[in-house]
Amino acid sequence: DAGVIQSPRHEVTEMGQEVTLRCKPISGHNSLFWYRQTMMRGLELLIYFNNNVPIDDSGMPEDRFSAKMPNASFSTLKIQPSEPRDSAVYFCASSEPRQTATEAFFGQGTRLTVV
Amino acid sequence: AQKVTQAQTEISVVEKEDVTLDCVYETRDTTYYLFWYKQPPSGELVFLIRRNSFDEQNEISGRYSWNFQKSTSSFNFTITASQVVDSAVYFCALNSWGKFQFGAGTQVVVTP
Numbered sequence: 001d002a003g004v005i006q007s008p009r010h011e012v013t014e015m016g017q018e019v020t021l022r023c024k025p026i027s028g029h030n031s032l033f034w035y036r037q038t039m040m041r042g043l044e045l046l047i048y049f050n051n052n053v054p055i056d057d058s059g060m061p062e063d064r065f066s067a068k069m070p071n072a073s074f075s076t077l078k079i080q081p082s083e084p085r086d087s088a089v090y091f092c093a094s095s096e097p098r099q100t101a102t103e104a105f106f107g108q109g110t111r112l113t114v115v
Numbered sequence: 116a117q118k119v120t121q122a123q124t125e126i127s128v129v130e131k132e133d134v135t136l137d138c139v140y141e142t143r144d145t146t147y148y149l150f151w152y153k154q155p156p157s158g159e160l161v162f163l164i165r166r167n168s169f170d171e172q173n174e175i176s177g178r179y180s181w182n183f184q185k186s187t188s189s190f191n192f193t194i195t196a197s198q199v200v201d202s203a204v205y206f207c208a209l210n211s212w213g214k215f216q217f218g219a220g221t222q223v224v225v226t227p
Binding site: 031033035042043045048050055056089091093095102103104105106108109 | 150152158159160162165206208210213214215216217218219220
């Protein structure tokens with residue numbers, strides 16, 4: 001398996017533009033997580049899905065952020081409109097069902113810069 | 116609510132010294148899982164160890180060891196005989212009800 005795949009690896013956009021980050025979880029994993037990492041706030045859990053259903057989106061900072069998981073093999077995190085304070089590294093991770101208690105496998109991350 | 120606290124922001128040691136990283140967690144769940152991850156300067160997050168809430172046996176794996184004490188909600192991690200390649204940010208994480216929550220991380224700097 002290729003692991004969790006995120007795209008793009010780097011994104012530079014202007015303030016006000018829409019940004020879409022993409023994630024392909026490991027096949028067979030039914031939990032998917034989106035995290036944001038900044039120097040100031042560390043690694044924040046934004047939202048997580050179980051069986052394609054959003055379970056907890058309490059970490060989503062505001063309405064400008066939205067996430068979808070239309071099927072088991074794809075998820076998006078969208079920011080519209082983007083702001084400079086959204087600049088961060090965004091990680092996607094996936095894991096097997098809770099009962100097996102495996103670790104979360106992380107993608108390489110998307111480094112977002114909003115200018 | 117669940118929470119993971121890593122009180123140490125940064126630890127600096129000289130090579131071959133031992134390093135112990137502290138982690139305190141909060142959860143109302145009776146079944147949960149604890150993890151340590153490493154994030155080297157290259158940025159990827161690497162899984163190191165896992166422990167479930169029913170198993171308080173402490174173990175050693177190579178130069179890594181961990182001390183899980185349910186009574187104090189602590190899950191400390193030790194690197195024995197540190198090496199320069201151990202320089203990284205180390206994260207403690209809690210999986211409770213399927214939600215992976217990470218601590219703020221501890222920066223470990225190992226100098227030759």
